[in-house]
Amino acid sequence: MAEIWKKDGFFIGDDDYVQRMKGEVEPFVKDHVVHDFLQARDGLKLSYYYALQEGAKGTVVIAHGFCEFFDKLSEMVYYYYRAGFNVFFLECRGHGESARPLPDADPDMVWVKSFDDFVWDYDDFVRQVVLKKSPVRPLMAFGHSMGGCIVARTLEEDPDLFDRAVLSSPMMSLGWGGLPMIAVHAAVFWAVIRGKMATYLPGQHGFDNVPTFPECSMKSRVRYDHMFSCRQEQKGAQVYGGSYAWGKASLSGMKTCVKKAPLVKTETLMLTAGKDNMVTPDGQEAFLRRCSCCRRKNFPESQHEIYNAYPEERAEYYDDILSFFSAPL
Numbered sequence: 627m628a629e630i631w632k633k634d635g636f637f638i639g640d641d642d643y644v645q646r647m648k649g650e651v652e653p654f655v656k657d658h659v660v661h662d663f664l665q666a667r668d669g670l671k672l673s674y675y676y677a678l679q680e681g682a683k684g685t686v687v688i689a690h691g692f693c694e695f696f697d698k699l700s701e702m703v704y705y706y707y708r709a710g711f712n713v714f715f716l717e718c719r720g721h722g723e724s725a726r727p728l729p730d731a732d733p734d735m736v737w738v739k740s741f742d743d744f745v746w747d748y749d750d751f752v753r754q755v756v757l758k759k760s761p762v763r764p765l766m767a768f769g770h771s772m773g774g775c776i777v778a779r780t781l782e783e784d785p786d787l788f789d790r791a792v793l794s795s796p797m798m799s800l801g802w803g804g805l806p807m808i809a810v811h812a813a814v815f816w817a818v819i820r821g822k823m824a825t826y827l828p829g830q831h832g833f834d835n836v837p838t839f840p841e842c843s844m845k846s847r848v849r850y851d852h853m854f855s856c857r858q859e860q861k862g863a864q865v866y867g868g869s870y871a872w873g874k875a876s877l878s879g880m881k882t883c884v885k886k887a888p889l890v891k892t893e894t895l896m897l898t899a900g901k902d903n904m905v906t907p908d909g910q911e912a913f914l915r916r917c918s919c920c921r922r923k924n925f926p927e928s929q930h931e932i933y934n935a936y937p938e939e940r941a942e943y944y945d946d947i948l949s950f951f952s953a954p955l
């Protein structure tokens with residue numbers, strides 16, 4: 627499919643990225659994407675976006691990664707829509723325009739009481755919003771990084787919800803900046819004892835307006851520049867670092883994700899990055915060993931954000947996803 631959608635003008639490269647974002651993607655968002663809010667189980671106000679079309683051949687529900695927001699993935703939303711799918715995007719609690727669970731804390735800091743809060747939000751979003759607005763099957767899940775863990779946990783807890791799922795660089799074990807796990811657990815334990823759960827993890831901080839390319843998770847400079855300008859212009863997009871509470875919740879969420887992998891019944895495709903600088907392969911490999919319905923494809927030269935890789939890798943990545951989503955059930 628990659629060659630077809632490239633010839634059809636579907637694929638946005640690097641040289642024409644700025645022009646086509648302004649000429650195609652931004653008008654698409656303005657004209658076709660609806661922004662609304664959902665009330666979570668604990669009353670928190672969650673931001674979501676969706677785009678519907680006549681004759682849709684299915685529905686895709688996106689779960690984004692740590693410190694991401696809608697405009698960073700608007701190109702992806704555009705591709706899924708152009709491929710014929712209705713598309714839904716939930717901004718996780720503490721991200722984007724969704725409310726912060728600790729309103730008095732630094733709004734740039736991700737704080738969550740339990741990883742299950744992310745999972746319940748995503749599951750409720752699908753059942754209360756997606757299925758009502760788009761009862762179009764097949765229903766597809768896409769999750770990147772932290773969102774990959776959220777999707778995997780949803781597949782475990784609600785195994786009949788989705789027809790297919792893609793886990794992109796899923797967060798099932800983290801590198802923690804090279805710290806040994808015993809040090810990570812000790813630091814979290816210290817934070818619990820000292821009441822420091824609403825402070826930043828070591829090395830984490832709020833948005834400082836300092837670009838980090840190329841020491842980041844993507845290879846496409848033009849896409850990094852777009853994402854960074856969004857952070858500069860949108861207060862909600864300036865979420866930038868994790869708290870000890872997020873670290874503790876993620877440790878538990880990743881462990882549970884791998885442990886309950888045998889519960890997954892949904893046909894699942896895992897796409898991994900060979901030069902991932904955010905997540906480690908240990909958890910992904912353990913999940914694959916335990917989940918009989920998940921297969922993997924690796925992109926050996928890609929960093930963590932495969933959807934922001936070099937053009938050929940990116941084309942192959944979307945080709946794999948769209949072929950998987952479009953294949954007969």
